[in-house]
Amino acid sequence: MRYSTLHTHTIFSDGKHMPEDNVLSAIAKNMVSIGFSDHSYTDFKLDCCIKPVTTPAYIAEIRRLQKKYADQIEIYLGMEYDGFSTVENRELYDYILGDAHYLKIGDEYCTVDDSKATQLEHIHKHFSGNAMAYAKAYFETYVDSVQRLKPEILGHFDLLTKFNVFDESAPTYQKAALDALTTSLKVSPLIEMNTGAMSRKAKDSPYPAPFLLKEILNQGGHIILNSDSHDLNHLDFYFDESIEILRSVGYKHIVQLIGGKFVEVGI
Ligand SMILES: [Zn+2]
Ligand SMILES: [Zn+2]
Structure with missing residues (x-):
């Protein structure tokens, strides 16, 4: 099948390459569409997000590429919104991803996906070493984010598992995750399977975990x-491997953005 990805980063936030270089790579890979989703502006952590001053250039560049390569690939303009960002001018974007990258504890924004050492430090410092309490706080934050953002796509749902710190088979963990999943799917039934932590060698399986993939299917959600x-x-x-995982769980379709619409594509 021809692939698509709507979650990509460029030099406008913390990606390595120019948008056009990504487009040329996607064309070389015979992808059907590519969407750009640089990180939304967060005033408390500036090193990885797009700045208000560069946002117009980002938008203009993606729209330019859309026209330039229209006969070769579909290009979409998105933004990966963190729940602690303010959504402004949403109508400028073709879609947004909704995510939670931080826990806010007091005045401190605690990064979820920075490093294992940082995550363990936060669990120790703010949750008395109780990883399950951290997990509950993360999933509550995730739900708050998607309820605030109302994104088209739910992003990396179980980002907290990036460093293999949590016992994902624990009933307490699964209940917190499943409760948050049920609420989130009511906001948007479209949730991503995300291989980003794998390409960056942090994880050996995509988000979300298999027990969540099963529940998404049970609840009529889409991947x-x-x-x-x-x-x-x-x-x-x-x-290729992710499609095999989805088939093994029982999925017959995934969703892609084609012709400006989210459509089911057989797998
Ligand atoms: Zn991202
Ligand atoms: Zn993210």
């Missing part, structure tokens, strides 16, 4: 396959 790539070589990283 969109995204690479969360920061490198033009990773646009379709682990996609």
Whole structure:
């Protein structure tokens, strides 16, 4: 099948390459569409997000590429919104991803996906070493984010598992995750399978975990396959294998953005 990814990063936020280089890579890979989703502006952490001053250039560049390569690939303009960002001018974008990258504790924004050491430090410092309490707080934050953002696509749902710190088979963990999933799917039934942490060698399986994939299917949700790539070589990283995982869970379709609409494509 021809692949698509709607979760990609460029030099406008923390990606390595120019949007046009990503487009050329996607064309070389015979992808049907590519969407750009640089990180929304967060005033408390500036090193990885798009700045208000560069946002117009980002929008103009993606729209320019859309026209330039219209006969070769479909190009879409998105933004990966963090729940602590303010959504302005949403009508400028073809879609948004909704995500949670931080826990806010007091005045501190605690990064979920920075490093294992940082995550363990936060669990120790703010949750008395109780990883399950951290997990509950993360999933509550995730739900708050999607309820605030109302995104077209739910992004990396179980980002907290990036460093294999949590016992994902624990009933307490699964209940917190499943409760948050049920609420989130009511906001948007479209959730991504995300291979980004794999291409960056942090994880050996995509988000979300298999027990969540099963529940998404049970609840009538839909999967969109995204690479969360920061490198033009990773646009379709682990996609063949991810399709196999989805088939093994019982999926018959994924969703892709084609012709401006989210449509089901057989797998
Ligand atoms: Zn993210
Ligand atoms: Zn991302």
